[in-house]
Amino acid sequence: MPTIFVRDELRAAIEAATGGLCTVHYTQSGQPSYFRWIPKFNLEDLGPDYGTGVHPAFVVDGVVRDGLWIGMYPGIIKNGELLSLPGVDPTVSHPYTYFVNAARACGAGFHVMTNAEWAAVALLTAKSGAQPRGNTQWGRAHDATWETARRVDGGTPGNTSGTGRTLTGAGPLTWRHDGSPAGIADLVGNVWEFTPGMRLVDGEIQVLENNNAATASAFDDSAPWKAIHLSDGALVAPGTAGTAKYDSLVAYSDNGVVDNLGDFQIDDVVDFRNGPQGNNSDNYDINAMTFMALSADTGIAVPAAMKALLLAPGSISASGIIIMRNYGKRHMIRGGYFAEASGAGLFYAGLHYEPLLASTIAGARPAKV
Numbered sequence: 001m002p003t004i005f006v007r008d009e010l011r012a013a014i015e016a017a018t019g020g021l022c023t024v025h026y027t028q029s030g031q032p033s034y035f036r037w038i039p040k041f042n043l044e045d046l047g048p049d050y051g052t053g054v055h056p057a058f059v060v061d062g063v064v065r066d067g068l069w070i071g072m073y074p075g076i077i078k079n080g081e082l083l084s085l086p087g088v089d090p091t092v093s094h095p096y097t098y099f100v101n102a103a104r105a106c107g108a109g110f111h112v113m114t115n116a117e118w119a120a121v122a123l124l125t126a127k128s129g130a131q132p133r134g135n136t137q138w139g140r141a142h143d144a145t146w147e148t149a150r151r152v153d154g155g156t157p158g159n160t161s162g163t164g165r166t167l168t169g170a171g172p173l174t175w176r177h178d179g180s181p182a183g184i185a186d187l188v189g190n191v192w193e194f195t196p197g198m199r200l201v202d203g204e205i206q207v208l209e210n211n212n213a214a215t216a217s218a219f220d221d222s223a224p225w226k227a228i229h230l231s232d233g234a235l236v237a238p239g240t241a242g243t244a245k246y247d248s249l250v251a252y253s254d255n256g257v258v259d260n261l262g263d264f265q266i267d268d269v270v271d272f273r274n275g276p277q278g279n280n281s282d283n284y285d286i287n288a289m290t291f292m293a294l295s296a297d298t299g300i301a302v303p304a305a306m307k308a309l310l311l312a313p314g315s316i317s318a319s320g321i322i323i324m325r326n327y328g329k330r331h332m333i334r335g336g337y338f339a340e341a342s343g344a345g346l347f348y349a350g351l352h353y354e355p356l357l358a359s360t361i362a363g364a365r366p367a368k369v
Contacts, residue, residue, distance in 0.1 A: 019182070023035055023037070027110065031079065036182065038117075041120075068369060072185055074190060075112075075363060075364050081106045082110070090165065090191050093362075110367075113364070113366065118193075123316055126317065136341050141175070189335065191362060192359070193334050197332075201225075202273070203247060204270075205244045208226070225238055227243035230268050244266060244302075249265060286323060331351075
């Protein structure tokens with residue numbers, strides 16, 4: 001457990017109440033933000049199909065970290081800083097770049113929770129046997145409707161009018177990642193969470209190495225994006241032959257509405273796009289399927305690196321769908337939102353919206369290294 005050298009009553013109270021699992025970090029302007037410690041672990045701790053060595057979430061700019069601080073709650077932006085606070089309406093309706101900048105404004109080490117970090121927390125949680133629920137049906141859990149939380153609009157849980165978001169951390173302990181008061185809240189449902197460091201470009205899966213997204217200065221085309229080679233999981237230049245892609249199994253046809261085309265697969269080529277190549281509009285078909293049902297084309301072995309980043313299923317199972325448009329650029333969103341029902345989950349992977357999406361159901365969670 002890391003040592004906190006500067007103490008105060010709030011921080012001391014939180015650490016004492018959680019046995020040191022949680023603490024309060026103060027931003028550059030002095031605002032408190034609540035975090036949960038996730039200690040470093042190895043890929044072999046997850047299972048033999050996830051590879052060996054330290055999980056990439058704990059390697060930042062070539063340095064292996066002892067652990068990560070993950071925001072206990074979806075973020076709220078106050079005074080220009082992205083904070084993790086209980087009992088508030090999480091900030092939405094901004095593009096991911098807004099959240100990235102608000103997290104950096106907090107000071108050194110603060111950032112938006114990355115895809116690598118989400119994968120580490122989700123896999124470790126599911127490996128432990130925990131399957132947290134959340135606000136997946138307008139203020140209540142769709143699969144346990146007696147589990148409710150206070151809606152930000154004061155509405156009745158389950159009522160499909162108004163705003164279905166709930167106050168951060170207001171749900172029961174079953175909505176915490178480990179079922180304890182010290183657990184990370186609202187990973188499932190409530191609001192989508194942008195998780196930088198992974199994107200889809202015309203169907204090709206691209207990542208930033210390890211957890212370098214935690215300190216990356218940009219997430220545009222100038223960033224050092226890498227593709228994943230299917231032969232061995234090595235990171236290579238985008239556009240290299242044999243890299244991992246999401247290929248639609250159904251040919252696209254423009255019928256003027258947004259349709260769910262059905263399944264897709266991991267492939268080394270893109271045979272079908274679910275929209276015209278180069279068209280970055282969202283008024284076209286999407287593909288969606290249960291994440292755990294995702295498979296690879298005949299003759300392709302999915303590398304462990306993809307499983308470790310929760311881009312392909314492995315031996316660990318959890319709920320959630322994977323949904324994508326494999327044309328244009330799509331940045332990852334995780335967790336699902338308040339009306340996603342069974343589609344939401346720890347393993348939810350959303351690659352269906354443009355990078356500058358500003359939605360009333362999309363926010364971000366702070367983290368710190």
